[in-house]
Amino acid sequence: MQNNSINFKKQATIKLADVRLQNALSRLQSRFVGGRAAVISEINDFQETRTAAAAVRDMALNDLEHWLLQFEQQATARGAVIHWAENGDDVNRIVAEIAALHGVRTAAKSKSMVSEECGLNDALEKAGVKVMETDLGEYILQLAHEAPSHIVAPVVHKNKEEIADLFADHHHTPRKTGIAELCREAREVLRPVFLNADMGISGGNFMIAETGSVLIVTNEGNGRLVTTLPRVHVAITGIEKVVPTLEDVTTLLRLLPRSATGQSITNYISLLTGTKSSEDHDGPEHFHIILLDNGRSSILGSDMQKMLRCIRCGACMNHCPVYQNIGGHAYGWVYPGPMGSILTPLLGGLEASPDLPNASTLCGACGAVCPVRIPLPDLLRNLREKQMERGMKTRQETFLLKSWAWLALHPKIYSFSTKIGVRLMKMMGGNKKLIHSLPGAPGWTNGRDFPAPSGQTFRELYQQGKHS
Amino acid sequence: MxxxxxxxxxxxxxxxxxxxxxxxxxxxxxxxxxxxxxHPRGPQPPVIGDLLKNFKERCLKLSSDVLETTNRGDVPNLVARYLNEKNLPTQGVCWPLLSALPWREAGLDIQSRPSNSQDAVGVTGAFCAIAETGTLMTLSGKETPPSTSLLPETHVAILEPSRIVASMEDAWELVRKEFKQPPRVVNFISGPSRTADIEMTVTMGAHGPYRVLVIIAPLT
Known part of the structure; x- marks a missing residue:
């Protein structure tokens, strides 16, 4: 997928004015944020479980080479074929080669954010393979030619009216309005796709080094279908997604659905190991696992390594006041919200995403909810520091910061100028005590008024309080 | 390189x-x-009290239906009553090891073969079940094809109560004890398939079953 995060500010402004989007995003808050709060209490020691989950991820990352080799050895012994991909183009080429090798013409795909990194669907269409997304949200997006706006709820930005229109257009059926009816229609359209596909494509939530298995987590059952019915299965995942043992992944599974959708457990968890045996009635004859780097190895061993703990639950974006107001598309690439504001610059270059590390109020909510204790606000700050060191801040920003620093070092001038400042601003506020346009910072008052100060500085008020 | x-x-x-x-x-x-x-375990929430009671409560929370009988031969009757009450078709398939149950006598057309997309009911057993979450664990194999619990709109799972364990960790331990390695697929099933992709509204029966009926019935 093309990285368009350079246009963050422009896109965010457009999204803020989009009433339909704002309504859609409010649903996310009540369902996912409220749901999470309700189910984390089921675990007596939620904080201790988070610590254990972070330790599992660190153990894997600190010896990544060992665990990947162990995984490769075990998976190969069970008949899977492991492919290594340095970047998205490698993934696309490898999948096209697998398709050619096994005479694949159609593929059914379950949700995979890693495949979005690669732009796999377009590449496969060019290679002559017809690809159908089967996750309901991803299927809707494929019909609409849009990108996901959330890593768990990809179509959260659309309402049912828009989806009803899309289905009526593409399915040539009478327009449905009920959500259950829409879901059934998609089920009926997609069932033959599963049954007839030559190849199933899935992501992989985790790889288990102990057993050489890929583990996937789905609610709809499409993940099970694409890994059960087609004769070829290709799983695509990032090199960082390995965990040592079945017990380790279990610790993560206590947190992933709770943090993601507010469920105690996801409907289907499938541990996939090797290919169909001669006795099995179903299952793929060929199992290919593609491990993608795409810049992840350069995060390893750096001061940003903790980002690689991420298990893609989406809790950070659900709780982020910035994401809650602009949605995912404004971020310009695959991963939105706080985790995306870190991952996109790390994988695609800080220069290509100058606004993302600053697209946060550093309120700390993301770090507080992260199931694997990624210190997201600290990592955002690290990136801001790197921007400063590399001279990437605008001249205006640098000038303002330097002016403020000078003023702060001269207390008398500071006191005098703020006394004048607050009095001027009080006058500007008038009777309503609101400033409609802030001189020098008109952008701030574009969508809101600035509350005018009372006319006295804190130091003046403090002095008065002391004497009264 | x-x-x-x-x-x-x-x-x-x-x-x-x-x-x-x-x-x-x-x-x-x-x-x-x-x-x-x-393979050390992480922190586990304790399952307090009876495993069966915990399991049943969690099943209901997942929108699974639960029935119990002490007589395994009565299972087909329970299935028939369940389907009739909901006005559902009575044709389907079962795992081979369940073919000896008196399906026909209960008025059901349950065949012992892997499922195709036309079958309305899929009857399976379970390798074990997890009380902590109300989850069924199934292992793929010649006698236990995974599509039986996936393609039909109704999934019926017959569970031996002594196979209920507290946690997923306990379930892995059973796999390690009874098999050298995991089979091609281990599926954890927690209620009917669902989606909330349209307007965050939970809807049952996305691509898998619309309903899951767990029948707790001892083997002897």
Whole structure:
């Protein structure tokens, strides 16, 4: 997928004015944020479980080479074929080669954010393979030619009216309005796709080094279908997604659905190991696992390594006041919200995403909810520091910061100028005590008024309080 | 140099960088072998009281239906009553090891074969079940095709109550004890398939079953 995060500010402004989007995003808050709060209490020691989950991820990352080799050895012994991909183009080429090798013409795909990194669907269409997304949200997006706006709820930005229109257009059926009816229609359209596909494509939530298995987590059952019915299965995942043992992944599974959708457990968890045996009635004859780097190895061993703990639950974006107001598309690439504001610059270059590390109020909510204790606000700050060191801040920003620093070092001038400042601003506020346009910072008052100060500085008020 | 060597080389370099800072080295290899051999558990929420009671409560929370009988031969009657009450078709398939149950006598057309997309009911057993979450665990195999619990709109799972364990960790331990390695697929099933992709509204029956009926029935 093309990285368009350079246009963050422009896109965010457009999204803020989009009433339909704002309504859609409010649903996310009540369902996912409220749901999470309700189910984390089921675990007596939620904080201790988070610590254990972070330790599992660190153990894997600190010896990544060992665990990947162990995984490769075990998976190969069970008949899977492991492919290594340095970047998205490698993934696309490898999948096209697998398709050619096994005479694949159609593929059914379950949700995979890693495949979005690669732009796999377009590449496969060019290679002559017809690809159908089967996750309901991803299927809707494929019909609409849009990108996901959330890593768990990809179509959260659309309402049912828009989806009803899309289905009526593409399915040539009478327009449905009920959500259950829409879901059934998609089920009926997609069932033959599963049954007839030559190849199933899935992501992989985790790889288990102990057993050489890929583990996937789905609610709809499409993940099970694409890994059960087609004769070829290709799983695509990032090199960082390995965990040592079945017990380790279990610790993560206590947190992933709770943090993601507010469920105690996801409907289907499938541990996939090797290919169909001669006795099995179903299952793929060929199992290919593609491990993608795409810049992840350069995060390893750096001061940003903790980002690689991420298990893609989406809790950070659900709780982020910035994401809650602009949605995912404004971020310009695959991963939105706080985790995306870190991952996109790390994988695609800080220069290509100058606004993302600053697209946060550093309120700390993301770090507080992260199931694997990624210190997201600290990592955002690290990136801001790197921007400063590399001279990437605008001249205006640098000038303002330097002016403020000078003023702060001269207390008398500071006191005098703020006394004048607050009095001027009080006058500007008038009777309503609101400033409609802030001189020098008109952008701030574009969508809101600035509350005018009372006319006295804190130091003046403090002095008065002391004497009264 | 191929992609595999390049990526592993980058990982190795990165690890040397961070190990130089942390002072980690040979002990790591030892702890890897130990970790694999011991596979230690993380913190587990305790399941208080009776496993069966816990399991049933969690099943209901997942929108599964639960019935109980002490007579395994009565299972087909329970299934028939359940389907009739809901006005559902009575044709379907079952796992081979369940074919001896008196399906026909209960007025059901349940065949012992793998499922195709036309079957309305799929009857399976379960390798075990997890009380903590109300989850069924099934293992693929010749006698236990996974599509039976996936393609039909109604999934009926017959569960031996002594196979209810507290946690997923306990379930893995059973797999380790009874098999050398996991089969092609281990499925954890927690209620009917669902989606909330349209307006965050939970809707049952996305691509898998619309309903899951768990029948708790002892083998003897």
């Amino acid at each position: 191929n992609a595999r060597e390049k990526i592993l080389g980058k990982i190795r370099d990165a690890q040397l960088r961070s190990n130089a800072n942390n002072g980690a080295s040979v002990e790591n290899t030892l702890s890897i072998a130990q970790h694999l051999a011991q």
